Amino acid sequence: MPDFDVVVVGGGPAGAISALKCSELGFKVLLIESGDVKRHKPCAGVLTPMCVDVLRSLGMSIPRNVMCSPAMLGLYYVLPNGENSGGRVQNFKFLNVNRDLFDQWLRQNAAESGVKILYTTEFLNMRESNPIRILAKQGCKIFEITTRYLIGADGVFSKVRKQLYGLAKVNFELISQEYWMAKGNFEDCLYVFFRKELAPGYAYVVLKNDLCLVGLGSPKSDYAFILTYINQFKKRLRKEFAFKPRSLVRNDVWAIPYAFLLHGIGNTILVGDAAGFCNTLTGEGIRLAIETGVAAGNAIQDAVSCDRPLASTYRDRVERITRFICRAHQFATGLTDEGREEFVNFELGRTPFL
Numbered sequence: 001m002p003d004f005d006v007v008v009v010g011g012g013p014a015g016a017i018s019a020l021k022c023s024e025l026g027f028k029v030l031l032i033e034s035g036d037v038k039r040h041k042p043c044a045g046v047l048t049p050m051c052v053d054v055l056r057s058l059g060m061s062i063p064r065n066v067m068c069s070p071a072m073l074g075l076y077y078v079l080p081n082g083e084n085s086g087g088r089v090q091n092f093k094f095l096n097v098n099r100d101l102f103d104q105w106l107r108q109n110a111a112e113s114g115v116k117i118l119y120t121t122e123f124l125n126m127r128e129s130n131p132i133r134i135l136a137k138q139g140c141k142i143f144e145i146t147t148r149y150l151i152g153a154d155g156v157f158s159k160v161r162k163q164l165y166g167l168a169k170v171n172f173e174l175i176s177q178e179y180w181m182a183k184g185n186f187e188d189c190l191y192v193f194f195r196k197e198l199a200p201g202y203a204y205v206v207l208k209n210d211l212c213l214v215g216l217g218s219p220k221s222d223y224a225f226i227l228t229y230i231n232q233f234k235k236r237l238r239k240e241f242a243f244k245p246r247s248l249v250r251n252d253v254w255a256i257p258y259a260f261l262l263h264g265i266g267n268t269i270l271v272g273d274a275a276g277f278c279n280t281l282t283g284e285g286i287r288l289a290i291e292t293g294v295a296a297g298n299a300i301q302d303a304v305s306c307d308r309p310l311a312s313t314y315r316d317r318v319e320r321i322t323r324f325i326c327r328a329h330q331f332a333t334g335l336t337d338e339g340r341e342e343f344v345n346f347e348l349g350r351t352p353f354l
């Protein structure tokens with residue numbers, strides 16, 4: 001008998017929800033997370049209406065204490081054509097959360113449903129036997145865990161993915177995010193700039209309590225390159241929004257998956273960023289992490305009842321999300337200003353109001 005029915009590697013949204021869903025379906029679940037309870041994830045912490053809906057469908061309502069001020073954000077798009085193209089989108093609302101507290105709340109839900117969580121525990125490697133054998137490390141202790149199913153939810157630089165796919169080529173989009181004590185004429189909005197001269201991918205501004213977060217993404221994974229753009233972007237903010245930065249409180253540089261998708265092999269699957277389920281053109285990943293976490297739980301139930309390999313039932317369960325991601329990849333990789341504008345319209349049409 002394996003130690004667990006399901007082991008989940010990684011305690012971000014994808015891992016926490018996979019673990020929660022599997023536990024609710026009656027499986028014995030272990031989640032291992034390399035960080036501690038308060039681990040920090042670089043993120044703008046903006047949740048789309050669809051993300052809130054997915055959580056609601058799981059009976060989860062986001063508590064007040066994980067929200068930032070302003071809790072609700074409008075959407076302000078700056079589009080490619082001309083100086084004044086874009087503006088505030090009517091009746092459009094996002095939720096503004098503190099990402100670290102949000103993830104803690106998700107893991108707390110998983111723990112309350114019966115998931116065993118080991119913090120400061122790192123996945124090292126695995127053997128694809130039956131049961132699957134995993135080597136993990138906690139402090140200087142290395143130990144083995146056996147499981148029937150393994151879910152790799154260990155983010156964009158996933159070790160589980162590397163184990164499964166070896167040297168398969170994957171690309172990343174680099175995102176730099178600066179947290180400023182600053183002044184500026186910003187409304188309670190997420191400002192998204194889709195202009196090639198401002199950002200090779202996209203740039204954004206969002207207010208977080210008393211801080212102003214300025215972010216920029218680029219498919220070219222070179223920090224010096226991105227820094228040139230972010231400095232130009234801040235100059236533009238000074239001109240258009242009277243942005244006056246006073247002191248830099250934090251600077252995060254992290255990545256999102258760029259146009260790859262790998263579902264898993266045999267009884268090991270990948271969810272969230274580890275698999276590449278992230279919208280390359282907008283940076284939205286939390287909702288997709290949660291949706292693929294739910295799909296992972298359902299796929300395990302299918303695999304048990306139909307006696308099929310997990311990767312095959314999972315592929316069926318994420319078919320709709322896979323189609324959406326492939327469309328986003330097409331936009332991102334063939335990016336022109338017209339393409340960006342078309343994509344923004346596609347996004348706005350797809351997203352219901354909160």
Ligand SMILES: Cc1cc2nc3c(=O)[nH]c(=O)nc-3n(C[C@H](O)[C@H](O)[C@H](O)COP(=O)(O)OP(=O)(O)OC[C@H]3O[C@@H](n4cnc5c(N)ncnc54)[C@H](O)[C@@H]3O)c2cc1C
Binds near residue numbers: 011032159175272273
């Ligand atoms: C700067 C930035 C801003 C973003 N802003 C937004 C936004 O506003 N809205 C949005 O929807 N998306 C945003 N995203 C995307 C979003 O953050 C990701 O898509 C989302 O976090 C993916 O969730 P995940 O659970 O798959 O991975 P993660 O959240 O990365 O979680 C992976 C977890 O695995 C753990 N881990 C890693 N390796 C190991 C190991 N070997 N052993 C054990 N544990 C391990 C990590 O510590 C981490 O806790 C942003 C991304 C970036 C980089």
